Amino acid sequence: MFITDDHMHLYRYKRLEALKEFKRAGGTHVLLVNLPSRYYDIFPAEGKSFKHVFDSHIRLVEEANTVVRAYAVLGVHPAEITIIGEKLGYEAAAEIMKDALEIAGKYVEEGRAVAIKSGRPHYTVSGEVWELSNEVMFHAFEIAKDVDCAVQLHTESFSRKGIEEIAEMAKKAGIKLHRVVKHFAPPAIDVFEEVGIFPSVIAMGDNVLKASIAGDRFTVETDYIDDPNRPGAVLGPKTVPKKMKELLKKGFDEDFVMKICKDNVEKVYGIEL
Ligand SMILES: [Zn+2]
Secondary structure: OOOEEEEEOOOOOOOHHHHHHHHHOOOOEEEEEOOOHHHHOOOOOOHHHHHHHHHHHHHHHHHHOOOOEEEEEEEOOOOHHHHHHHHHOHHHHHHHHHHHHHHHHHHHHOOOOOEEEEEOOOOOOOHHHHHHHHHHHHHHHHHHHHHOOEEEEEOOOOOHHHHHHHHHHHHHHOOOHHHEEEEEEOOOHHHHHHHOOEEEEEOOOOHHHHHHHHOOOOEEEOOOOOOOOOOOOOOOOOHHHHHHHHHHHOOOOHHHHHHHHHHHHHHHHOOOO
16 A cells, blocks of 8 residues: 655654654655745855755655655745845845746756645735735746646645636646645535645644545645644644544445555655655
């Protein structure tokens, strides 16, 4: 059986030990996403600064592959607009983020990563910063369309209006909607199915069970950060395997788990697990 965590980080708490826990619990595949630039002790004064982030992340993913099958997702966290913008101005920040996403796209083309990550702030920002963030996200859609890859999105809290707006932008950029993944999604499977954006459900509480009752068009994630200051946040590395085993106990069959953890992942990311 395949058990995939669609969005996890490794930092400096358990590192590969976290993946060993995931594996012991039954986990087989993981998409590892790089953290914001501050976790790599750099200030990204230009797009190229992100090469350091991406290169160290790719090295980490290579190590991770000694434990489970791991894939790299390269992203520019939407909060970078505030971090960079406070020092260099918001327009410059947006340009740096777009340049960095282009580098991420090149890495995907070279087969070193499977997807890129973008989005827009989850906290309140000025109208100007919101506009610029939307431009950055739109550019991520264009890049992903060109290199034919998926985009994971970190966005504001879920609302139907919000994802409809994002879907409109994605359509304008020409990217297929099932390649646009809402990371940290609630189990609103029907809404996502109607709008077209693909949900990566955060495995909190009974989200996975609720999602499974609603349908089978979703993936599952922990958003584990591996930060010694926040051990176990957002959810521990064993969570997805545990939730999948709970589904089996509740009467869902192995084919259902394979749909969530294999077929959906293969379809969204265009990869063969
Ligand atoms: Zn994350």
